[in-house]
Amino acid sequence: MSVRNLRGAAAFVGTGLAGIGASPGFTHLDLLGLAVHDSLEDAGIPLAEVDGLFTANMANILPTLAVGEYLGIRPAVAVGTNTGGNSFVDHLLWAAMALDAGLCNVALICYGSNARTGKGTPPDAPPYEAIYNPREPISSYALAAARHMHVYGTTRAQLAAVAVAARQWAQRNPAAFVQDPLSLDDVLKSRMICDPLSLLDCCLVTDGAGAIVMTRPDRARDLRKPPVYLLGCASAQSHRQISQMPDLTVTPAAISGPRAFAMAGVRPGDIDVLQLYDAFTINVILFLEDLGFCKKGEAGALVASGAIAPGGSLPVNTNGGGLSCVHPGMYGIFAVIEAIEQLRGSAGERQVKGAAVALAHGNGGLLSAQTTAILGTAATL
Amino acid sequence: MPHEPPSAPGAEYEKYLKSGALRLQCCTVCGKQIFYPRTLCPYCGSVALEWRAASGRGTVYSATTVRQKPERGGDYNISVIELAEGARMLSRVEGIPAADVKIGMPVEAVIGEANGAALLLFRRMELP
Helix, strand or coil: CCCCCCCCCCCCCCCCCECCCCCCCCCHHHHHHHHHHHHHHHHCCCHHHCCEEEECCCCCCCHHHHHHHHHCCCCCEEECCCCCCCHHHHHHHHHHHHHHHCCCCCEEEECCCCCCCCCCCCCCCCCCCHHHCCCCCHHHHHHHHHHHHHHHCCCHHHHHHHHHHHHHHHCCCCCCCCCCCCCHHHHHHCCEEECCEEHHHECCCCCCCCCCCCCCHHHHCCCCCCCCEEEEEEEEECCCCHHHCCCCCCCCHHHHHHHHHHHHCCCHHHCCEEEECCCEHHHHHHHHHHCCCCCCCCHHHHHHCCCCCCCCCCCECCCCHHHHCCCCCCCHHHHHHHHHHHHHCCCHHHCCCCCCEEEEEEEECCCCEEEEEEEECHHHC | CCECCCCCHHHHHHHHHHCCCCEEEEECCCCCEECCCCCCCCCCCCCCEEEEECCCEEEEEEEEEECCCHHHCCCEEEEEEEECCCCEEEECEECCCHHHCCCCCEEEEEEEEECCEEEEEEEECCCC
């Protein structure tokens, strides 16, 4: 291995400190905000130019989302690796790589804590929202679904069509956890959890594990299986809590998608098979629209037409998805693995014939963070 | 020099609510109303924020009914409220059945209490 030289590839241009000692009443993010403000003043760079966020703490399970929302920034690169107290020193390396690669232009590395005066509230309990007792994450997705129905006339039957299509794919996948037949009526009559989402609009809760190995192409060519290549990948985020999402019918997939397509040099029409993170039925509708597979507001009709089911023109979630195959809480890796299976041509009864370009889309938080990956066979390079 | 913090935003919000006043932060640079309370403006990065009286009026931006068995307290509403001055917040619309809370409904704030803390709730605004 020869390391591409990062020596001198990135420079430090501003620092800030805040709340050193005891700052009673302040949250860790209040203090972080002041330090960030001063670091940007020190550099002479406006907050709006920050497009790389590197942060970790012991108070947020999803630190880049909590910090990004607090600061009001929408970074193109967000790294929340937490290896303990060394994290911010480690972040320097990933920040330098991202700056060097042109993935971001201004990297912000930041931290805040109220370890001395804070109340030690449980991780990620949103201080201004938990008091209302929303049933998360379902309430937030229900609010998005309700808004989409209000604005675009999307119906519960259209949402249900997503669950039915997932089940039809699952019936072709021996590894899928649930394979019983499922009708639109079954979904519509299942117990309501948070209107308009019923039990069968929600993903499974299963056990499960996944792993992926990547190498450089020179080594990949000599290994056991035909290599599948990463053609494009991009992330975007807009909020942590649903109340801070600018428009509940438009997710950051509308930003990650076009970036990933541009990097891959393909368009939505070039995609042979899609894996869209379906924690809830509304997700698939939102992502089909935001990723450009139909216009905003039209995905309800598209899924109701049968297009995403076996035999349809736009195969989605061929493993059965989070709704019928597997969902242990973080589904993204399973979306990528199914995309690889399809491109290897090893998906058995659910194989999409001749699949050469696949899209795997991950969702994080409460529609908060989105990553779009585009994969291709050797022939697509 | 380390930034000496001003007063703590969360404590300030709670203090106003407990005194029966609804005050929310506004940015003196870009003019935006801000919720939840912060030390810097999420729209422009300024730390020049001030607590201004808010009208408490707003509309339901989206709503859901959290289903719950009657013996556990029954169904209740969860809404995203868009305040007249621009900020959005999660809350509950109370005083009418959860199923009757509709997107677009005009609402006004009332100060309630839960677990010893003051919180902002909303009621349907009655037409004059």
